[in-house]
Amino acid sequence: xxxxxxxxxxxxxxxxxxxxxxxxxxxxxxxxxxxxxxxxxxxxxxxxxxxxxxxxxxxxxxxxxxxxxxxxxxxxxxxxxxxxxxxxxxxxxxxxxxxxxxxxxxxxxxxxxxxxxxxxxxxxxxxxxxxxxxxxxxxxxxxxxxxxxxxxxxxxxxxxxxxxxxxxxxxxxxxxxxxxxxxxxxxxxxxxxxxxxxxxxxxxxxxxxxxxxxxxxxxxxxxxxxxxxxxxxxxxxxxxxxxxxxxxxxxxxxxxxxxxxxxxxxxxxxxxxxxxxxxxxxxxxxxxxxxxxxxxxxxxxxxxxxxxxxxxxxxxxxxxxxxxxxxxxxxxx
Amino acid sequence: xxxxxxxxxxxxxxxxxxxxxxxxxxxxxxxxxxxxxxxxxxxxxxxxxxxxxxxxxxxxxxxxxxxxxxxxxxxxxxxxxxxxxxxxxxxxxxxxxxxxxxxxxxxxxxxxxxxxxxxxxxxxxxxxxxxxxxxxxxxxxxxxxxxxxxxxxxxxxxxxxxxxxxxxxxxxxxxxxxxxxxxxxxxxxxxxxxxxxxxxxxxxxxxxxxxxxxxxxxxxxxxxxxxxxxxxxxxxxxxxxxxxxxxxxxxxxxxxxxxxxxxxxxxxxxxxxxxxxxxxxxxxxxxxxxxxxxxxxxxxxxxxxxxxxxxxxxxxxxxxxxxxxxxxxxxxxxxxxxxxxxxxxxxxxxxxxxxxx
Numbered sequence: 001x002x003x004x005x006x007x008x009x010x011x012x013x014x015x016x017x018x019x020x021x022x023x024x025x026x027x028x029x030x031x032x033x034x035x036x037x038x039x040x041x042x043x044x045x046x047x048x049x050x051x052x053x054x055x056x057x058x059x060x061x062x063x064x065x066x067x068x069x070x071x072x073x074x075x076x077x078x079x080x081x082x083x084x085x086x087x088x089x090x091x092x093x094x095x096x097x098x099x100x101x102x103x104x105x106x107x108x109x110x111x112x113x114x115x116x117x118x119x120x121x122x123x124x125x126x127x128x129x130x131x132x133x134x135x136x137x138x139x140x141x142x143x144x145x146x147x148x149x150x151x152x153x154x155x156x157x158x159x160x161x162x163x164x165x166x167x168x169x170x171x172x173x174x175x176x177x178x179x180x181x182x183x184x185x186x187x188x189x190x191x192x193x194x195x196x197x198x199x200x201x202x203x204x205x206x207x208x209x210x211x212x213x214x215x216x217x218x219x220x221x222x223x224x225x226x227x228x229x230x231x232x233x234x235x236x237x238x239x240x241x242x243x244x245x246x247x248x249x250x251x252x253x254x255x256x257x258x259x260x261x262x263x264x265x266x267x268x269x270x271x272x273x274x275x276x277x278x279x280x281x282x283x284x285x286x287x288x289x290x291x292x293x294x295x296x297x298x299x300x301x302x303x304x305x306x307x308x309x310x311x312x313x314x315x316x317x318x319x320x321x322x323x324x325x326x327x328x329x330x331x332x333x
Numbered sequence: 334x335x336x337x338x339x340x341x342x343x344x345x346x347x348x349x350x351x352x353x354x355x356x357x358x359x360x361x362x363x364x365x366x367x368x369x370x371x372x373x374x375x376x377x378x379x380x381x382x383x384x385x386x387x388x389x390x391x392x393x394x395x396x397x398x399x400x401x402x403x404x405x406x407x408x409x410x411x412x413x414x415x416x417x418x419x420x421x422x423x424x425x426x427x428x429x430x431x432x433x434x435x436x437x438x439x440x441x442x443x444x445x446x447x448x449x450x451x452x453x454x455x456x457x458x459x460x461x462x463x464x465x466x467x468x469x470x471x472x473x474x475x476x477x478x479x480x481x482x483x484x485x486x487x488x489x490x491x492x493x494x495x496x497x498x499x500x501x502x503x504x505x506x507x508x509x510x511x512x513x514x515x516x517x518x519x520x521x522x523x524x525x526x527x528x529x530x531x532x533x534x535x536x537x538x539x540x541x542x543x544x545x546x547x548x549x550x551x552x553x554x555x556x557x558x559x560x561x562x563x564x565x566x567x568x569x570x571x572x573x574x575x576x577x578x579x580x581x582x583x584x585x586x587x588x589x590x591x592x593x594x595x596x597x598x599x600x601x602x603x604x605x606x607x608x609x610x611x612x613x614x615x616x617x618x619x620x621x622x623x624x625x626x627x628x629x630x631x632x633x634x635x636x637x638x639x640x641x642x643x644x645x646x647x648x649x650x651x652x653x654x655x656x657x658x659x660x661x662x663x664x665x666x667x668x669x670x671x672x673x674x675x676x677x678x679x680x681x682x683x684x685x686x687x688x689x690x
Contacts, residue, residue, distance in 0.1 A: 109620030139584035176347035
């Protein structure tokens with residue numbers, strides 16, 4: 001519903017606006033859907049003038065179709081695939097995070113979602129030399145852990161500091177602040193962030209369910225609406241600014257005891273790809289298994305195991321440095 | 334396609350839902366529609382009071398967004414505050430120095446395992462003066478179970494003072510010892526008793542103001558967070574929502590005011606594919622709230638502490654001891670009398686042998 005304002009199109013002046021208001025026509029929709037002849041008589045305006053105004057308003061507010069070929073060209077030139085840094089995860093994601101899309105990581109407490117987010121942020125900031133925006137709503141963001149992960153990639157402190165400067169963090173704890181932040185970024189904040197060097201290629205929100213689940217259910221009626229608004233803001237940002245969006249979600253247990261992603265069916269349409277993380281029952285403490293539960297590019301339910309300690313190494317090669325959480329004293333340089 | 338500036342819908346602003354409804358019905362769907370309007374005009378158009386119109390226009394004006402902090406600045410900020418030591422060195426090492434400031438740590442365990450022992454100890458440890466490597470901070474205790482014992486706090490405070498006075502070497506440390514006594518320790522402890530979840534939630538609602546008035550406060554202990562909620566059986570979804578709101582408030586308090594939040598939790602049985610398991614109470618959704626989870630348990634005659642969730646450290650299990658001086662390394666069991674008396678004499682020698690490996 002767009003309110004009719006003076007100067008919106010030629011011919012729409014104050015007097016006309018007043019007479020339209022008197023006839024109870026306040027918005028563009030009202031004008032476009034009403035009978036022009038009838039309206040012309042009521043407001044004592046010429047039929048032609050009103051018809052012209054209607055045509056201009058329709059033209060201003062319509063969406064134009066784009067040909068498939070143009071769309072394809074544009075996608076080819078603007079989409080990038082960002083590797084997560086972990087070969088097993090990349091396999092599941094069909095070589096990495098795609099810009100313009102939302103990817104979701106879901107898992108129970110302690111399943112490693114935040115660790116994966118750290119790994120992705122560090123990889124993009126250090127290897128790909130691009131900026132990352134990290135929105136933390138769980139309080140789990142620990143810069144010393146990011147530094148630990150960087151220290152396994154390089155021993156050069158300057159490079160480490162440079163990479164840390166490419167990760168821009170926000171710590172927010174309610175949905176209003178999250179929406180303010182997202183709209184602030186889209187309204188020009190992203191450009192300010194880019195000034196440091198390297199464009200923003202990834203936006204990580206850990207976790208989106210922490211701020212939304214307290215609003216769902218019970219007698220509250222705003223929760224769903226706010227959830228969908230967050231979804232809309234994330235999707236538009238992903239598309240318009242060509243960033244890869246990575247979000248984390250919690251799990252709920254279905255009646256048979258199986259883990260399924262939280263936030264319900266309405267949210268399940270939002271991310272393009274969904275991965276479920278779980279601890280491996282009898283493995284070493286760093287082992288996790290990731291299962292692809294929704295994807296438009298690969299067959300679902302492919303499972304990959306990986307170790308949080310060995311972020312950038314594939315399954316087979318276990319030599320060299322680890323990105324182990326506890327600092328090891330000496331590693332071969 | 335050029336990047337068009339996203340139009341923010343009015344329904345995403347932080348305003349009351351009835352106000353937003355009136356604005357949308359009057360045709361103001363996007364924030365850009367609200368800009369360049371004066372309050373009188375808006376209140377006439379939308380049928381809202383002047384006050385509400387002003388509120389809406391303020392919310393619509395941009396400039397609310399917080400500036401980002403780079404990870405480097407975050408690192409510098411983290412290094413500013415030390416961790417709170419537990420005086421049990423393997424545990425401190427596993428936690429990366431101790432209980433961290435700025436995060437929510439949860440201690441879970443079965444009844445009688447020692448959760449309520451660790452809490453007053455941390456209350457004393459946070460007050461260790463900065464010259465000795467401590468934080469010199471105050472502590473707020475929220476007691477929901479009625480388990481807080483002043484006498485225990487006095488014992489632990491005395492132990493901390495003795496420990497530091499033995500360490501005092503130079504002049505600065507000796508001067509600090511004059512103000513670090515059992516009396517001052519007790520005077521820096523604030524105690525609140527909450528009898529049900531309503532009082533607990535109200536207390537946390539008032540927390541930000543309390544914290545702003547006391548910039549020296551570095552530790553908030555809630556013992557226990559589970560007890561007031563375990564009584565709610567009829568509306569479990571409401572319980573979950575309340576807990577999540579509580580969790581968010583605690584995390585916000587920890588981050589914004591640089592305090593360490595420590596909560597204690599009970600254990601509950603969980604049936605997982607026909608085998609029974611003990612798991613922390615209050616469910617999985619609460620489990621996402623604390624950043625660090627410490628599980629205390631008995632194994633035969635040993636006390637074990639396991640880190641089962643942490644953003645910066647691997648899961649680890651260490652052995653500890655509770656003595657009349659509080660939490661200590663398990664190796665000190667020879668000199669000090671342990672809290673739970675050993676029933677058989679040979680059991681104590683065998684446990685000593687275990688700890689030597």
